[in-house]
Amino acid sequence: MLTVPGCPNAPVAHERIQAALSGRAAQVELVEVHDETEAVQLGMTGSPTVLFDDTDPFGQAGAAPSVSCRIYRHADGLVDGAPSTDELRQALAATDSSMPGEGRCCEQDLLDPIGRAGRGRRAPADCGLRAVHQAVLRHFATTGQAPRITELGPVAAGAGRTAEEVLAELAREDFLTLDDDGQIHAAYPFSAAPTAHRVTLADGTQVWSMCAIDALGIPEMLTTDAVISSSDPVTGEAVTVTSRNGRMEWEPASAVVFVGRRSCDGPAAAVCCDTLNFFTSAASAQSWTTQHPDVRGEVASQARAEQIGRQTFGPLLVS
Structure with missing residues (x-):
C-alpha cells in the first residue's frame, strides 16, 4: 500500500485489506511516498494506492502519478478515500486462485484468452506496435469502423516499418485479427x-x-x-x-x-x-x-x- 506520510485514509485502507484477506497468509507492505518522482517510480496515482503484485486493480486509464488524495468511486456511486472491503475481496480473487468461491480454481484459465495469458492487451511500445494499435483503437472510437491499411501507413512509418508488417505482428500476438485480405476484422474490444x-x-x-x-x-x-x-x-x-x-x-x-x-x-x-x-x-x-x-x-x-x-x-x- 502506497501512501503519503500522515494520510488519513491509510489506516482505513489497511483495515479493509486485512478484512478482505480474512486471515490468509499474505505480506502487506506499507510504503511511504514523499514526492512525485517516487510516485512515478512506484506507480502511485494518489494516496492511498493499493497494489497487488505490483498491479493496481483499481487503476483508471490516463491517471497520472500523484501524491494527492485519491478518490475511489463505489458501485453505488458514493465516493470514498479507500476501496471497500468487498471491492478488495473481488480484486484479490482475480489475482489469487486460492481464494474461495465457485470456479476460482479455474478462473485464471478462463480469463487467459481475454488477457493474453496474463500478458495484457496493451501492445508493447517498441517497433511501432503500440502506436499503430492505439491508432486503430482511436479510429474505431471516432468513426465506428476499422481503419484501412493505407490510413495506418504514416504511423507505422514512424517506426521504420510498413503498416502491413506491424498489423501482421499485432495479429500474431492476438491484439487484433485480420481478414483474408489483410484488413482489420477486429481490434479487441472493437x-x-x-x-x-x-x-x-x-x-x-x-x-x-x-x-x-x-x-x-x-x-x-x-x-x-x-x-x-x-x-x-x-x-x-x-x-x-x-x-x-x-x-x-x-x-x-x-x-x-x-x-x-x-x-x-x-x-x-x-x-x-x-x-x-x-x-x-x-x-x-x-x-x-x-x-x-x-x-x-x-x-x-x-x-x-x-x-x-x-x-x-x-x-x-x-x-
Whole structure:
C-alpha cells in the first residue's frame, strides 16, 4: 500500500485489506511516498494506492502519478478515500486462485484468452506496435469502423516499418485479427462487423464489441459515458448497461455475464468471444451452459464483469 506520510485514509485502507484477506497468509507492505518522482517510480496515482503484485486493480486509464488524495468511486456511486472491503475481496480473487468461491480454481484459465495469458492487451511500445494499435483503437472510437491499411501507413512509418508488417505482428500476438485480405476484422474490444453487443458513445458514435466483457471495457478505455445494448441469448430479452460518470447501471437489475471459453487454442476471437454474453439472470446463463457442453465457464456478477473489463481494457490508450 502506497501512501503519503500522515494520510488519513491509510489506516482505513489497511483495515479493509486485512478484512478482505480474512486471515490468509499474505505480506502487506506499507510504503511511504514523499514526492512525485517516487510516485512515478512506484506507480502511485494518489494516496492511498493499493497494489497487488505490483498491479493496481483499481487503476483508471490516463491517471497520472500523484501524491494527492485519491478518490475511489463505489458501485453505488458514493465516493470514498479507500476501496471497500468487498471491492478488495473481488480484486484479490482475480489475482489469487486460492481464494474461495465457485470456479476460482479455474478462473485464471478462463480469463487467459481475454488477457493474453496474463500478458495484457496493451501492445508493447517498441517497433511501432503500440502506436499503430492505439491508432486503430482511436479510429474505431471516432468513426465506428476499422481503419484501412493505407490510413495506418504514416504511423507505422514512424517506426521504420510498413503498416502491413506491424498489423501482421499485432495479429500474431492476438491484439487484433485480420481478414483474408489483410484488413482489420477486429481490434479487441472493437469489432468491424456487427455483433450482439452495440455500444453507443456519449458523442453518438456507435461501435460493436467482440463480447460482453469488451463492451464493458469500452467506456473505461475511452473514459466516456456510453450505453451498451445487448440481449439474452436464451430469452431474447434486452440487456442494457448505462455507464455514466464512471458508474454503470444495469437493466434488468438481475443481469449477469457468463465468462467462458472453449478448450481449443487460438485467438480470443475463436476461443471465447462468442461465449462471453450478457444474460438477464444467473438462471438464464446456467440454462445456456447446458445447451453448450463444449464451453467451460462461470457466471460473473455485475461488479466482477465490470472489473474484468476495466482491468483488461482500461490501460490500452495510456501512452
